[in-house]
Amino acid sequence: MTPHIIGNWKMNKTISEAKTFVSSLALTANNASAQIGLAVPFTMIATAAEAARGSAVSIGGQTLYEEPSGAFTGEISGALLKDAGASFVLVGHSERRTLFHETDEQINKKLHAAFDSELKAILCIGETLEQHRAGATHAVLEEQLRKCLLKISPEQCMRLMIAYEPIWAIGTGNTATPEIAQAAHRFCREVVTASLGEIVAATLPILYGGSVKPENAGELLKEPDINGFLIGGAALSLESFTKIIHCH
Ligand code: PGA
Numbered sequence: 001m002t003p004h005i006i007g008n009w010k011m012n013k014t015i016s017e018a019k020t021f022v023s024s025l026a027l028t029a030n031n032a033s034a035q036i037g038l039a040v041p042f043t044m045i046a047t048a049a050e051a052a053r054g055s056a057v058s059i060g061g062q063t064l065y066e067e068p069s070g071a072f073t074g075e076i077s078g079a080l081l082k083d084a085g086a087s088f089v090l091v092g093h094s095e096r097r098t099l100f101h102e103t104d105e106q107i108n109k110k111l112h113a114a115f116d117s118e119l120k121a122i123l124c125i126g127e128t129l130e131q132h133r134a135g136a137t138h139a140v141l142e143e144q145l146r147k148c149l150l151k152i153s154p155e156q157c158m159r160l161m162i163a164y165e166p167i168w169a170i171g172t173g174n175t176a177t178p179e180i181a182q183a184a185h186r187f188c189r190e191v192v193t194a195s196l197g198e199i200v201a202a203t204l205p206i207l208y209g210g211s212v213k214p215e216n217a218g219e220l221l222k223e224p225d226i227n228g229f230l231i232g233g234a235a236l237s238l239e240s241f242t243k244i245i246h247c248h
Contacts, residue, residue, distance in 0.1 A: 003221060004161060004205050004228030005245050006037040006122065007235025008062065008090060018044040019051050021238055026055035032245045034228070038235065039090050039122075042076055049085025060088035060122075063096055066109035068116065078117025088120035090230075092148060094167045104147035111152060111160075120159040122207070122230065123148055125188075129168035137166075138187050145191045154200045161205040162188055163230040169210025171232060178219050178226075181208045185225035214243035221248050 013021070018040055029036045037058040040048050049059040065075035081089055091114060092107035102110075107123070114121040125144040127137045141164070152160070164184050169176050176184070185206045193201035208220055209230030220226050234240040 001203070001205060001227050002033060002035055003248060004035045004037065004207055005241075006039065006060075006163075006207065006228065006230050007241055008039045008093070008209075008230055008232050009041065009236065010062070010095070010232060011041060012236055013041070013044065015044045015047050018048045022048045022051035022057060022059070024238055025241070026052050026057050028242055029056040029245070032056065033248075034245050036245060037088060039088070042081075042084070045081065045084040045086050058087045058120075059085055060090065060120075061086045062090050062093065064089050064091070064110055064113060064117075064119075066106065066113045068113065078113050078119050082117050082119055086119065088122060089114050090122050090124060090163075092144075093124045094126055094165060094170060098167075104144055107148045108150045108152075111148060115152070115156045115159060118159075120161070122161045122163050124163045124165050124209070124230070126165040126167050126170075126210070132166060132168055137184060141184060141188055142191050145188060146195070149192075149195065152196075154196050157192075157196055157200045157204060161207060161228075162192075163207040163209045164188060165209035165230060167210075171211070173211050175211040175213070175216050175220075176208070178223050181220060182223035182225055185223070189225055212244065214240050214247060217244045217247040 039060040039062045061081040064078050091110045096102045127140040131140050189201050205227040207228045207230045212229045212231045213234050
């Protein structure tokens with residue numbers, strides 16, 4: 001599977017910085033053997049998508065609201081993201097779950113909304129440090145997958161990616177070892193096999209996220225069930241993001 005290298009800018013950068021960054025990235029992206037994406041703040045989706053046009057770079061949003069339109073002040077729909085030039089959206093990032101109290105049930109609705117708007121979606125899952133220490137990782141992942149993927153069809157899964165992001169590894173510098181990440185990815189694939197079938201599971205990109213850097217990306221990507229990355233901090237620098245894109 002071609003690796004998917006996706007950056008998540010979170011609440012960073014300006015429109016003009018996005019334009020410069022994506023224009024340079026678009027030039028190098030075309031000789032990379034990777035699918036490249038950047039999830040950017042809403043305000044710069046249109047500019048970034050314009051700068052990425054005709055290149056191997058896709059632009060996405062970082063969240064969406066579950067309703068298609070209406071009186072939801074401050075929210076954004078899948079259709080509006082698409083209209084601005086996004087082709088994918090992150091759903092259920094741990095910062096959305098923790099800081100904005102998104103539940104698995106809500107995340108499931110958001111996934112349906114993303115697919116209804118013909119966006120691709122990256123479903124983020126992962127356990128806390130306490131859960132990790134208690135040996136509850138598999139149980140947590142299984143429950144998140146079961147609830148978040150409720151009534152998602154095998155056809156919709158053609159536009160789905162999963163990002164396994166252990167919360168203890170996000171922004172901490174404590175990357176999961178390749179062995180730990182591989183075991184979690186393998187387990188996620190087994191859960192998806194059981195619920196959605198072997199074909200869906202075999203073609204589903206499962207990305208790793210949590211302190212991915214140029215120094216550790218190559219080793220992680222050698223694992224058979226790690227199909228790419230969701231990258232926060234290291235995607236803010238063109239140099240480190242490009243190094244990760246070319247790490248294999
Ligand atoms: P990080 O963030 O790479 O800075 O750990 C990953 C993420 O939050 O998606």
